Amino acid sequence: MRWLLCWLLLLPQWTLCQQYVPGQTYWSADGYIEYRCGSLPLIITAPHGGYLSPDSLPTRVCPGATTVQDGFTLELAQAIDSMYALNHACRPHVIISHLHRRKLDPNRDSSEASCDDARSMAIWRAFHGFVQAARDTVQQRHGKGLLLDLHGHAHTLQRIELGYQLTGDHLRSGDSAINSAFRAQRSGIRSLVMLNLGAQTHSQLLRGPQALGTWLHASGYPSVPSQQDPTPQAGEPFFSGGYITERHGSMFGGTVDAIQLEHYMTGIRNTAANRARYADTLRLVTNRFLATHYFGSTAFLTACVAAPNALPLQGHSSPWFRLYPNPGSAFYLDSDANAELQLFDIHGKRMFKQSVAAGTQLISPALPAGVYLLMLQSEKQLVGWVRWVKTQ
Numbered sequence: 583m584r585w586l587l588c589w590l591l592l593l594p595q596w597t598l599c600q601q602y603v604p605g606q607t608y609w610s611a612d613g614y615i616e617y618r619c620g621s622l623p624l625i626i627t628a629p630h631g632g633y634l635s636p637d638s639l640p641t642r643v644c645p646g647a648t649t650v651q652d653g654f655t656l657e658l659a660q661a662i663d664s665m666y667a668l669n670h671a672c673r674p675h676v677i678i679s680h681l682h683r684r685k686l687d688p689n690r691d692s693s694e695a696s697c698d699d700a701r702s703m704a705i706w707r708a709f710h711g712f713v714q715a716a717r718d719t720v721q722q723r724h725g726k727g728l729l730l731d732l733h734g735h736a737h738t739l740q741r742i743e744l745g746y747q748l749t750g751d752h753l754r755s756g757d758s759a760i761n762s763a764f765r766a767q768r769s770g771i772r773s774l775v776m777l778n779l780g781a782q783t784h785s786q787l788l789r790g791p792q793a794l795g796t797w798l799h800a801s802g803y804p805s806v807p808s809q810q811d812p813t814p815q816a817g818e819p820f821f822s823g824g825y826i827t828e829r830h831g832s833m834f835g836g837t838v839d840a841i842q843l844e845h846y847m848t849g850i851r852n853t854a855a856n857r858a859r860y861a862d863t864l865r866l867v868t869n870r871f872l873a874t875h876y877f878g879s880t881a882f883l884t885a886c887v888a889a890p891n892a893l894p895l896q897g898h899s900s901p902w903f904r905l906y907p908n909p910g911s912a913f914y915l916d917s918d919a920n921a922e923l924q925l926f927d928i929h930g931k932r933m934f935k936q937s938v939a940a941g942t943q944l945i946s947p948a949l950p951a952g953v954y955l956l957m958l959q960s961e962k963q964l965v966g967w968v969r970w971v972k973t974q
């Protein structure tokens with residue numbers, strides 16, 4: 583009926599008509615934009631970490647076009663998703679551009695993003711259509727939520743720059759100016775300023791004791807603005823936010839806020855171990871921020887247990903397969919159907935793949951000890967996920 587309605591109305595945005603299922607991954611028609619549909623009130627975007635430079639798309643050479651990749655921010659988004667998968671039943675929405683920035687810049691308006699190439703512009707629309715779909719879902723399911731837009735900077739000062747659509751001048755203008763209705767209405771967290779549970783002011787939310795930057799700083803990742811570093815000094819470089827946080831935050835309405843996170847390289851992005859450590863810190867800090875200011879508890883982390891991406895911590899009791907022992911050095915898989923088994927490491931890299939027949943069999947993957955995500959997909963396309971801990 584919904585599809586029929588869409589046909590009859592000839593809606594231009596197909597994304598309005600499509601149902602996305604938590605735990606499933608969707609790709610734009612060209613395959614360059616990835617959307618991992620989640621179930622948390624959290625959206626992660628990675629617009630500048632892509633690697634693909636197909637000849638079929640023109641290189642962006644229009645005046646003012648920035649084409650530098652934000653190194654390893656694609657992997658950082660994957661690591662954050664993996665950390666949620668390892669620790670909670672629910673996962674964030676994740677939208678990734680796999681195109682190199684020399685081909686597309688989703689963090690610009692459509693003209694600058696594509697240098698007015700029609701095909702690139704269609705890919706840009708796919709990126710923002712996925713973000714919009716995630717936003718709509720978050721608003722419908724949770725009433726409110728948060729988008730974190732991931733970037734990397736090359737500034738000398740090694741600190742995370744949090745972009746709330748407030749420039750360095752704005753942050754230096756003092757708390758009373760920041761707390762004015764005029765400035766709050768132009769903030770990427772406009773909705774939170776009006777609705778937050780502790781009735782905190784705009785300035786407190788940016789750099790008070792319970793600000794995101796304050797908790798990141800206290801966790802070993804220097805950040806501005808924060809209580810420890812309230813504002814960039816005059817003359818210091820600072821990214822204040824971009825097209826994604828402006829368009830998809832609450833500045834122009836809605837109850838999903840947006841913050842741009844500009845990360846330094848060494849210690850955050852440069853190695854898989856650093857990305858994993860930072861991703862886990864960001865997970866903890868974001869959960870705390872959402873619980874403190876948005877929801878009053880961490881119940882949002884488990885509210886999706888019945889969703890397809892639920893990840894039982896030990897063992898498994900899926901309707902159609904069972905795995906045991908867990909943890910273990912190997913495991914028995916008891917499946918009702920022929921299926922394909924895959925194991926992923928915490929960075930999302932596939933480490934093992936095997937076809938399995940219905941019945942019980944012993945699986946002994948030659949992998950180092952560690953935590954893996956096991957995915958089993960049956961011939962009927964039923965998909966199940968388990969966290970499997972491999973011992974020595």
Ligand SMILES: [Zn+2]
Binds near residue numbers: 630652732733734
């Ligand atoms: Zn960037």
